[in-house]
Amino acid sequence: MNKEEAIMSGVRDVLNKIAALNKPKMETSLAGYKSSEVHCVEYIGKNNDPNVTKLAASFYMTRGAISKLTKKLIEKNLIESYQKADNKKEIYFRLTSKGKEVFDIHETLHQEFQARDKAIFDQVTEEQFDGVLCFLEKYSQHLDNEITKQNQY
Numbered sequence: 183m184n185k186e187e188a189i190m191s192g193v194r195d196v197l198n199k200i201a202a203l204n205k206p207k208m209e210t211s212l213a214g215y216k217s218s219e220v221h222c223v224e225y226i227g228k229n230n231d232p233n234v235t236k237l238a239a240s241f242y243m244t245r246g247a248i249s250k251l252t253k254k255l256i257e258k259n260l261i262e263s264y265q266k267a268d269n270k271k272e273i274y275f276r277l278t279s280k281g282k283e284v285f286d287i288h289e290t291l292h293q294e295f296q297a298r299d300k301a302i303f304d305q306v307t308e309e310q311f312d313g314v315l316c317f318l319e320k321y322s323q324h325l326d327n328e329i330t331k332q333n334q335y
Contacts, residue, residue, distance in 0.1 A: 204295055211287050215258075220288050222251055223260055223277065227285040231266075231274045242329065260284055 183191065212220055218241075225240055226232045237248045252275060255261040260281035263273050277285055 200295075203298075204291070207294075208288075208291060211291055212284065215284060218251060219255060219258070219260070220284060222248075222255060223281050223284050224288055226261055226275050227277050227282070233272055233274050237275075255281070 208217075208220075215223075221241070222237065225237060229236065234245050234248045234252065237243075237252070238245045241248065243251075252261065252263075255275075256263065258280075259278055261275045262278055263275055265271075265273060
């Protein structure tokens with residue numbers, strides 16, 4: 183196995199282990215909500231004036247798919263839509279009180295998972311962090327470029 187294959191295998195392995203550890207607690211604490219719904223709630227809770235276009239770009243989904251997702255979230259009373267007084271054309275989303283509860287549960291779980299994993303991150307040097315972050319940034323940019331190429335056809 184070459185270094186590239188080893189890195190990709192390692193990343194998949196780590197992500198699968200994180201999912202295996204986190205999934206049961208997430209599913210129990212957020213029963214009745216799909217992962218995509220919870221992450222959409224998270225994005226709306228963390229960003230100013232989120233709309234379909236911003237959500238689609240963030241999740242690498244079509245605007246149509248995001249419209250369906252936000253419609254489900256509205257039906258579940260997790261989000262509501264609104265318009266600004268100076269822009270009646272654009273529709274934005276914000277969390278309802280029920281949506282804020284889901285957001286808070288999700289944030290608490292993430293903090294719990296971070297605390298669980300803190301011991302390993304405490305062992306990583308600044309240079310190691312910088313190297314990993316540099317690689318991830320470069321790889322992410324490469325993938326963004328590939329996505330852009332695919333969307334041109």
